[in-house]
Amino acid sequence: MSTLGINVQSVDKSFGRGDARTVVLKKTGFVAETGHLTMLIGPSGCGKTTLLSIIAGTLHADGGIIEVLGQRLDQMRGNAIAKFRARNLGFIFQQFNLIPTLSATENVSVPLVIQGLSSTRAERKAREVLEWVGLSDHADFLPAKMSGGQQQRVAIARALVHEPPIILCDEPTSSLDSENGRHVMDLLRQAATQRECLVLVVSHDNRTYRFADHMAEMEDGQIFRTLKTKDEIRTHHPPGV
Amino acid sequence: MIRIGLKMLFGDRGKYVMLISGITFSTLLMAQGMALFCGLMTWTYSSLRNMRAPIWVTDPKVEQCNDSKPMRDTDITRVRSVDGIAWAVPLYQGISMAKLADGSAKMITLIGLDNDTLIGAPTKIIAGRLEDLRMPNTVVLDDLGVERLSEGRERPIGIGDIFEINDREARVVAICKSYRSFTGGPFVFTTYDRAILYAPNQRKMLSFILVAPQPGLSDEALARRIAERTGLGAFTHDEFKWSTVMWYVRNTGIPINIGTIVIIGFIIGAAISGQTFYSFILENTRHFAALRAMGASSGELSAMILSQALIVGVIGYGTGLGLVSFLGNNLLRLGKVPFLMLWQITAIVGAAVMIIVAISAVIGIVRIARLEPAIVFR
Ligand SMILES: Nc1ncnc2c1ncn2[C@@H]1O[C@H](COP(=O)(O)OP(=O)(O)OP(=O)(O)O)[C@@H](O)[C@H]1O
Ligand SMILES: [Mg+2]
Numbered sequence: 001m002s003t004l005g006i007n008v009q010s011v012d013k014s015f016g017r018g019d020a021r022t023v024v025l026k027k028t029g030f031v032a033e034t035g036h037l038t039m040l041i042g043p044s045g046c047g048k049t050t051l052l053s054i055i056a057g058t059l060h061a062d063g064g065i066i067e068v069l070g071q072r073l074d075q076m077r078g079n080a081i082a083k084f085r086a087r088n089l090g091f092i093f094q095q096f097n098l099i100p101t102l103s104a105t106e107n108v109s110v111p112l113v114i115q116g117l118s119s120t121r122a123e124r125k126a127r128e129v130l131e132w133v134g135l136s137d138h139a140d141f142l143p144a145k146m147s148g149g150q151q152q153r154v155a156i157a158r159a160l161v162h163e164p165p166i167i168l169c170d171e172p173t174s175s176l177d178s179e180n181g182r183h184v185m186d187l188l189r190q191a192a193t194q195r196e197c198l199v200l201v202v203s204h205d206n207r208t209y210r211f212a213d214h215m216a217e218m219e220d221g222q223i224f225r226t227l228k229t230k231d232e233i234r235t236h237h238p239p240g241v
Numbered sequence: 242m243i244r245i246g247l248k249m250l251f252g253d254r255g256k257y258v259m260l261i262s263g264i265t266f267s268t269l270l271m272a273q274g275m276a277l278f279c280g281l282m283t284w285t286y287s288s289l290r291n292m293r294a295p296i297w298v299t300d301p302k303v304e305q306c307n308d309s310k311p312m313r314d315t316d317i318t319r320v321r322s323v324d325g326i327a328w329a330v331p332l333y334q335g336i337s338m339a340k341l342a343d344g345s346a347k348m349i350t351l352i353g354l355d356n357d358t359l360i361g362a363p364t365k366i367i368a369g370r371l372e373d374l375r376m377p378n379t380v381v382l383d384d385l386g387v388e389r390l391s392e393g394r395e396r397p398i399g400i401g402d403i404f405e406i407n408d409r410e411a412r413v414v415a416i417c418k419s420y421r422s423f424t425g426g427p428f429v430f431t432t433y434d435r436a437i438l439y440a441p442n443q444r445k446m447l448s449f450i451l452v453a454p455q456p457g458l459s460d461e462a463l464a465r466r467i468a469e470r471t472g473l474g475a476f477t478h479d480e481f482k483w484s485t486v487m488w489y490v491r492n493t494g495i496p497i498n499i500g501t502i503v504i505i506g507f508i509i510g511a512a513i514s515g516q517t518f519y520s521f522i523l524e525n526t527r528h529f530a531a532l533r534a535m536g537a538s539s540g541e542l543s544a545m546i547l548s549q550a551l552i553v554g555v556i557g558y559g560t561g562l563g564l565v566s567f568l569g570n571n572l573l574r575l576g577k578v579p580f581l582m583l584w585q586i587t588a589i590v591g592a593a594v595m596i597i598v599a600i601s602a603v604i605g606i607v608r609i610a611r612l613e614p615a616i617v618f619r
Contacts, residue, residue: 049618058534058614079538086536093617097531101252102245110245114537119244170618 004069005198006032006055006166011064013050013221024050025061025221034165037192037199037211042218048202049170051218055200056089056168057081069165086114090159090197092169092188096151098143104130104154105139111162122161129157133187149180156187160195167191169201173208185211209237242537246545247552249525256521257553260514264557265564267510267597268590272565274502275586280579281495286485287420288334289478291428292352292361294451295460297481298329298467299474305485307423309334309448312473319471320450325458326467330355332449333436336426340405343393348426349386351406353436353446361451363430369400369415374432380411383419386427406439421577423489511597514557518550518601522608526616533614546605554598558591 013025024047032038040048053059054066057073066073069088073081090111098107108130109122117125130139133153143151152172159167169188173181185201185208192199192213201208209215215227215237227233250257283290288306289297298320300310320329333353338346354361354374362371363381373379382390382398390404391397398404403412406429419428431439437446452475454463460477467475476484490496522529529542569580 053615053618056534056615058617082533082536082538084536085534089536091531091534091617093531095527097527097617099245099249099528099531101249106245106248110532111535113242113245114532114535114541 004165005034006030006200007065007067008051008055009065009067011051011054011066012062013047013054013059014062023221025054027064028221028223030055030216030223031226032198032200032214032216034198035192035196036213037189037201038214038216039209039212040200040202040216040218041204041209044204046218047221048218050221052168052170052200052202056091057085086111087162088164088166090162090164090167092152092155092159092167092172094171094174096143096148096155096175098151098154098158100143103140103142104135104146104157107143107154108157108161111158111164115162126157126161129161130154132160133157147180149176149183152176152180152184153187156184156191160191160197163195164197166198166200169199171202171204173203173205178207181205181207206237209233210239242541242545243548245532246549249528250521250549250552253521253524256517256524259517260521260553261557261560263510263513263517264554264594264597265561266513267506268558268561268594269564269568270506270509271503271593272562272582272586272590273568274499274506275589276565276569276580276582277502277578278495278499279581279583279586281423281499282486282489283581284421284423284579285489286482287422288350289482289485290420291363292332292451293364293478294361295454295478296452296464296467297476297478298450298452298471299448299476301472301474303474305488306449306481307485311443311445312447312450313445314447316447316471316473317450320452320467320473323463323467323470325455325463327453327455328358328360329450329452330358330360331433331447332361332451333433333440333446334448335436335440336424337406337429337440339390339411339429340408341390341393342404345393347389347392348424349389349406349429350422350424350426351436351439352428352430353433353440354430355451356432356434359432363417363419363428365418367416367418369413371415371417373414374430376412376414378410378412378435379414379431380406381415381417381430382413383417383428383430385419385421386429387416389427407441409439411439421579507593507597510594511600514553514597515601515604518553519604519608521549522546522605526608526612529609530612530614530617533609533612534617539610542609543606546609547602550598550602550605554594558594562587562590 008030010027011025014021014023042048054061105123105126108126112122127139130136133156135153173184188199189211191197212233215233216223217225286306300312303310317331335351337349337351339349340346387398403410464475464477
């Protein structure tokens, strides 16, 4: 197995204490490879977002090994993880999370600014990526002036602008209609194949399953099956059902 | 990062305006209160400013320049006998009543200047001649006096016009400018001997002795020497000024009243801007969390919040000060309210605003530091 990519082994995570304690992840293992779009699916509340947050280093696991791009996140401390994230991870959130008072270009430039680029250079790069997602004519729009699909494409541009090797998405299509959802998934696939990224998508939405190269199925905090080929995916999740 | 933070703030018009207004209002209240206080305090020692003498000799019990406990006329000889004195002249200061044309009476501060030298006479004569004070029954009126004593006359009182002080005739020979007094009565200048005639009969009339040292001798040294040799009170100009101001601070409710205004200004500013800033942070929690998730460090986010608070503070402070000086220079001066803007006031208010800003920023920073960046996925 490649050491680059994501390699999570026997991770535990629970929330709360005493009677209120809920165990979400139990010795969970999970693997994803560069150059592929891996989809993480499972019923609501099974722990997908929790696992994604742990991989992103925004949530601390109670125990286990979390190796991302060959680095042990579980052994890193606060600011080192922040630096690691700034360099290596791109994020796409369900609710877009664009800053409403910044234009599309400015929003996209944020990860570069965090890395310390000047705003002029960051915005030049941002415009290029906006063009790639087909939004060059909306570069100066505020998020409120754009449709949900356009906003999510801005978010994709933001996730890609600093050319991170890994892109993490939590239900990127669930607040979009199918047309826009397809467009977004197309872009994410291209990111994986053309840009050689590791794209990890948490999804509920079976219309998006056909975009997956690999699929990890989760239930009760465990990955119970991993599908490694398009055929397998199609067999277990026939399109149009 | 800071640019992004400021854009976040400027974009939120409502909150931005609210924050600035809070600081502006607070600055206005604090600076206005302090300027009012300082202005009022300058009124308390207007006698010192009007009569300008290096050293003021008084009865030993006198603490402030509006309270004259008369000395004996022989005291002036005793003071003159102290060596190192260039000159020492008597001064009468007292409250009298001036009768107007319509028969009503107005309070005035009557000043009697040394007959020969007229030391302590006003310097800014706007009409008439000061020297004419040597003619019988003559007085010099300040411009406030013109205003007050003109009531009931067809045209304002002027040179050659006559009014009565305690039923004795007084003819105006000059109009001068003077600093306004705390008691509000206009200054009326005449000679020492005539002042004694005008004033209600008292046994002793010598309010102050104005003294100057010979060249090479400091005011302080001579004042100490006079006090020691004569047992009288002796103050330099500055000592008397501060003694007067401190007397009013101790013996009137002015500091407490104005202090309350200033404190209310501070609390209002802190409350409005702290509260608004906190809700700004709360509303943007998701975005701060997203920035955190995208790899912004706590230090960067803190710098962002600090600069947001700082810019609001600076703009609000500037606007507030601008408003204060506008008010001070126009409205208040028309209404004859005391107003004295010192650089110390701007510095103190600036420091108070910085404290407000710091409190607001710290509240925000603590809030963001507690943030779980994982919430962006929820
Ligand atoms: N911060 C938290 N405190 C307490 N419980 C939490 C917290 N975060 C998640 N949980 C619980 O952990 C479980 C898994 O949550 P998670 O968000 O990972 O599920 P999910 O698979 O992403 O669900 P969905 O598809 O609805 O988004 C849920 O039961 C949830 O209530
Ligand atoms: Mg979820």
